[in-house]
Amino acid sequence: MENQRTVADGLRIAVRALVYAVLGGAALIAIATVVSVLGPMLALDLYTPPVAAWWTVFTAIAVQGVPFLLLGTVVSAAIGAFVPQKVFSRLLPRNQALAVPVAGAAGVVLPGCECASVPVAGSLMRRGVAPAAALAFLLSAPAINPVVLVATSVAFPGQPEMVLARLVASLATAVVMGWLWARFGREEWLRPPERHTDPTATGLRAFTAGLQHDFLHAGGFLVLGAAAAATFNIVVPRSVLDLFTGSPWLSVLLLALLAVVLCVCSEADAFVAASLSGFSPTARLAFMVVGPMVDLKLIALQAGTFGRSFAVRFSSVTWVVAVVSSALVGWWVL
Amino acid sequence: MRRYGPAVLLLLTGAAILRISLFSELYLRYVQAGLRPYLVVSGFLLVLLAVAAALVGRPEQEPHAEQGQHTEHGEHTGRDQQREHGEHDKSGDDSHAHDQHGGHHSPRVAWLLTLPALALLLFPPPALGSYSAEREAAQRAAQGVGTFPALAAGNPVELTLAEFGSRAIYDSGRSLAGRTVRLTGFVTRDDDGTWYVTRLLVACCAADATTSKVEIRGVDAPPVDAWVTVTGSWHPKGALGTDEAWPPVLDAASVRRTAQPANPYEKR
Numbered sequence: 001m002e003n004q005r006t007v008a009d010g011l012r013i014a015v016r017a018l019v020y021a022v023l024g025g026a027a028l029i030a031i032a033t034v035v036s037v038l039g040p041m042l043a044l045d046l047y048t049p050p051v052a053a054w055w056t057v058f059t060a061i062a063v064q065g066v067p068f069l070l071l072g073t074v075v076s077a078a079i080g081a082f083v084p085q086k087v088f089s090r091l092l093p094r095n096q097a098l099a100v101p102v103a104g105a106a107g108v109v110l111p112g113c114e115c116a117s118v119p120v121a122g123s124l125m126r127r128g129v130a131p132a133a134a135l136a137f138l139l140s141a142p143a144i145n146p147v148v149l150v151a152t153s154v155a156f157p158g159q160p161e162m163v164l165a166r167l168v169a170s171l172a173t174a175v176v177m178g179w180l181w182a183r184f185g186r187e188e189w190l191r192p193p194e195r196h197t198d199p200t201a202t203g204l205r206a207f208t209a210g211l212q213h214d215f216l217h218a219g220g221f222l223v224l225g226a227a228a229a230a231t232f233n234i235v236v237p238r239s240v241l242d243l244f245t246g247s248p249w250l251s252v253l254l255l256a257l258l259a260v261v262l263c264v265c266s267e268a269d270a271f272v273a274a275s276l277s278g279f280s281p282t283a284r285l286a287f288m289v290v291g292p293m294v295d296l297k298l299i300a301l302q303a304g305t306f307g308r309s310f311a312v313r314f315s316s317v318t319w320v321v322a323v324v325s326s327a328l329v330g331w332w333v334l
Numbered sequence: 335m336r337r338y339g340p341a342v343l344l345l346l347t348g349a350a351i352l353r354i355s356l357f358s359e360l361y362l363r364y365v366q367a368g369l370r371p372y373l374v375v376s377g378f379l380l381v382l383l384a385v386a387a388a389l390v391g392r393p394e395q396e397p398h399a400e401q402g403q404h405t406e407h408g409e410h411t412g413r414d415q416q417r418e419h420g421e422h423d424k425s426g427d428d429s430h431a432h433d434q435h436g437g438h439h440s441p442r443v444a445w446l447l448t449l450p451a452l453a454l455l456l457f458p459p460p461a462l463g464s465y466s467a468e469r470e471a472a473q474r475a476a477q478g479v480g481t482f483p484a485l486a487a488g489n490p491v492e493l494t495l496a497e498f499g500s501r502a503i504y505d506s507g508r509s510l511a512g513r514t515v516r517l518t519g520f521v522t523r524d525d526d527g528t529w530y531v532t533r534l535l536v537a538c539c540a541a542d543a544t545t546s547k548v549e550i551r552g553v554d555a556p557p558v559d560a561w562v563t564v565t566g567s568w569h570p571k572g573a574l575g576t577d578e579a580w581p582p583v584l585d586a587a588s589v590r591r592t593a594q595p596a597n598p599y600e601k602r
Contacts, residue, residue, distance in 0.1 A: 067372035230541070263541065264542045
């Protein structure tokens with residue numbers, strides 16, 4: 001009995017395997033033939049100038065982001081591995097309302113663009129810095145560091161008030177956002193940055209592990225953001241801009257939106273702003289204040305590091321605060 | 335693959351960066367020239383990290399082996415336990431697994447990095463050309479009318495399109511008058527047949543490219559996107575600093591086809 005059953009089972013399995021092999025093989029051959037014949041034709045047809053331009057812009061954003069992202073993850077991994085837990089809580093004022101402006105002003109020390117600041121802010125939170133202070137640092141670092149300010153003064157020769165306005169408006173936005181978070185922020189929106197290493201592990205091993213994980217994780221989101229930015233870059237015609245240059249208020253809003261979709265690196269956005277010559281100085285200021293704080297690439301990076309529900313709320317409020325702050329500062333200084 | 339996933343990803347990314355920055359000048363298609371040292375350093379760092387990831391994977395293997403045995407036991411004792419352990423092995427988006435042991439697996443989103451990396455290694459995308467140039471109106475650098483430093487000696491004098499454009503439109507000293515200049519760029523055309531020598535200007539990366547162009551008169555248009563060197567003299571037009579002066583015009587004496595220069599963009 002047993003034997004018969006095994007023989008029958010074996011036979012059934014063999015037949016089934018044969019059928020699968022024949023069907024699968026035939027399907028594979030068919031697919032391979034179709035792909036090898038149609039593939040090159042289709043590839044040539046699909047590789048139109050817009051698609052080629054998309055690939056170029058996409059890889060360009062990714063390539064340009066890699067050194068800065070690596071700098072940011074090196075700093076963040078070093079903080080995680082070599083800086084003792086209590087250092088930051090000792091350095092920063094205990095009172096959150098005071099810690100926020102201090103952390104915002106500390107943004108001066110990180111000479112990178114916005115890709116670098118997200119992992120650093122994440123590691124600051126892991127090291128016990130109050131989220132409000134870490135977020136103020138996250139917003140201010142890419143906007144007010146010396147490299148960016150020098151680039152701004154080069155892009156606007158003979159207009160030092162533009163550099164001042166950028167510094168003031170960016171810092172104000174960062175501090176206001178920090179205070180808003182301290183007052184209204186809820187812990188549950190913020191998925192605490194995952195601890196990817198043993199908290200007790202320190203030294204070189206923890207550094208390497210942290211660096212690997214942070215870079216790969218943030219790198220994936222950088223690619224996602226680059227794809228979104230490249231798509232907008234190719235799909236939205238620049239001539240849309242000319243429609244709005246007439247109205248001063250609409251043009252502020254328009255350039256603030258443009259900064260979100262273009263994802264220009266904060267070290268280069270001053271040059272882009274300078275080239276938007278049809279717009280009022282305040283609108284161009286808004287472009288430079290919003291750009292390093294809210295853009296598609298950054299939203300993707302934040303969603304990856306702090307969670308999606310945080311990124312959506314935080315980015316939209318930051319956008320509003322940044323627009324208001326640059327409008328006020330522009331009206332006052334420019 | 336799971337174990338070597340991070341190493342493979344880091345190696346691919348590092349190799350792609352090194353291929354375009356160290357072993358060729360392809361990086362100039364994507365970013366500005368000044369970024370090269372940073373790219374080379376990042377490339378080396380990524381390759382080093384990949385090696386470290388591949389090596390470090392080994393000693394940390396031990397707890398895994400232990401878990402593997404547990405899994406086998408789990409099959410007998412209860413499905414829940416098996417599931418719990420099995421998750422380590424199957425996890426792709428392993429936010430969960432990370433909490434338990436080192437940066438061992440790579441997060442699933444990281445696999446997106448293969449897209450630009452493979453593109454750069456296998457089919458580096460071309461430099462932006464006439465398509466991007468025509469999408470946006472060429473912009474002239476905003477600046478005031480004034481005098482410029484003297485042009486370099488020699489005829490013809492080699493100029494960037496941006497330099498020619500700003501001198502043509504804003505130079506009250508008219509330094510271009512009576513000089514023979516040579517410009518290099520690719521060809522774009524309007525619908526009405528006028529053609530331009532065009533160049534894209536990049537400040538940081540190709541995403542921020544803007545256009546500068548010079549209208550060419552006196553010679554028939556080469557095919558669009560062809561790279562040319564044009565020699566000729568400035569054709570004054572419109573009052574300085576006004577819209578009528580834009581775009582600047584060159585009366586061409588000769589147009590020569592040329593290869594695409596190593597740096598397809600002008601530095602802004």
